[in-house]
Amino acid sequence: MALPTTMRTLLQTSRESTALISTTSPLPTPTHPDDVLVQVHATCPCAGELLWARDFPNAIPASKVLIPCQDLAGTVVSAPSGSGFAEEDRVYCRIDAGRPGAAREYALARATELAKIPEGLGWIEAAATPLSALTAWQALFVHGTLNSKAVIGDEDTKKENGRQRVLVTGAAGGVGSWLVQLAALAGAGAVVAVCGTNKVEAVRELGATEVINYQETTVEEWVAVDPAGREVDLVVDVVGGKTLGGCWVGVKEGGTLISVNTPPDMVKPAGSEKKAKSSFFIVEPLGNNLAEIGDLIAAGKLRPTVDSVWEFDEFEKAFERLESGHAKGKIVIKVSDQA
Incomplete structure (x- = not known):
């Protein structure tokens, strides 16, 4: 050549x-x-x-x-x-x-x-x-609490994942759209998507089971309607700022809060005594993870x-x-x- x-x-x-x-x-x-x-x-x-x-x-x-x-x-x-x-x-x-x-x-x-x-x-x-899919994969399955075996059909791990509620901010964006798809494919009991008005239908098509329209309500306000029913086990944030701060209200006591934007502890509301595992990470460019994602794309399970x-x-x-x-x-x- x-x-x-x-x-x-x-x-x-x-x-x-x-x-x-x-x-x-x-x-x-x-x-x-x-x-x-x-x-x-x-x-x-x-x-x-x-x-x-x-x-x-x-x-x-x-x-x-x-x-x-x-x-x-x-x-x-x-x-x-x-x-x-x-x-x-x-x-x-x-x-x-x-x-x-x-x-x-x-x-x-x-x-x-x-x-x-x-x-x-x-x-x-x-x-x-690559970047968006790898970030989502590692957020949910490496740093998060969902088990990746479920996406290739392991029914036992899918049942385990089904006990967890997952909340995704920026759900219609590059990373968020993969997070919603992967969490749904992994069998999460609920996939709560945070997005704007004109993206609600799009995130539902990707697999979101519940939607918080941030232009109408905050995460805190949404959760306050029914804390026991709406709090989540795992939050994956890509937005940071006030949205991430509000996720401290949305995560269950002892839950997990992950961000690829900002370390969650930096925006924890003053006076909050909520105890949750929190972490910030930068994606690792791993070809083997990308190959697994590629298999799911080829099978028509992700896009x-x-x-x-x-x-x-x-x-x-x-x-x-x-x-x-x-x-x-x-x-x-x-x-x-x-x-």
Whole structure:
């Protein structure tokens, strides 16, 4: 395969600025024994990612070339022997945030991050999957209290999961839509979705059994109607702020409260004596988790949710749509003509 010497690349101008420019750069060269060179067909931005280098200097090395968009769907160009991947394989992944992203025509991913794209899943839907689906999977089954065996048909664990009520904030968004689907598939006794008016029907279609319309009522007000019946065993939050603070009222005594936005203890209401396990985590880009998710997609049990698709040169509009907070699912940027 003849490769070009340069490629289109999005670049953040500095760690202190969220400004992006479209430029030209050389193709990346594998330097790690696990590096796989991938031609990128589509990628996705993540809310807040342009602030990561500034706000989380311990997680984002000073040496990182600030190329955004860690989600990738593309074709393998070269892979190390024994990696499990070969030239022309259709792959997708979440690139670790400490390394340059996929907003460029060719990117380097690690074999441990990659999974093969399920048959029937196009480039756009594939790009919309890794970060959000992995975050949801790990929130529910690694850090949370649901058992993942239920999603592959284990009836005993499905009955165990059925004893738990789960609440998801930002339920119509990129991560939230996967959380609702996975919790429902795992047999949670109730899946309570927090979303706005124009997203109520969408989250019900994904599997929500109860909906809190935050434009009409808060989590606290909703729970207060029937605390014994409405409190939940597990909260997974993607919103933070007042919404997460209100979830302390919604979680049962001794329950579990997880956020991928903010450490829950930081917004615990003053004077609250509620005791619950609380944690904040950053997703691990594990290809084996993504492969499990891919099997469920191939079986028709899960589906990615795409809000909108943008051409590479429309990257500014794509980021504006993302940061508006009104997206229903993922924002996707087409990188190649194949997408």
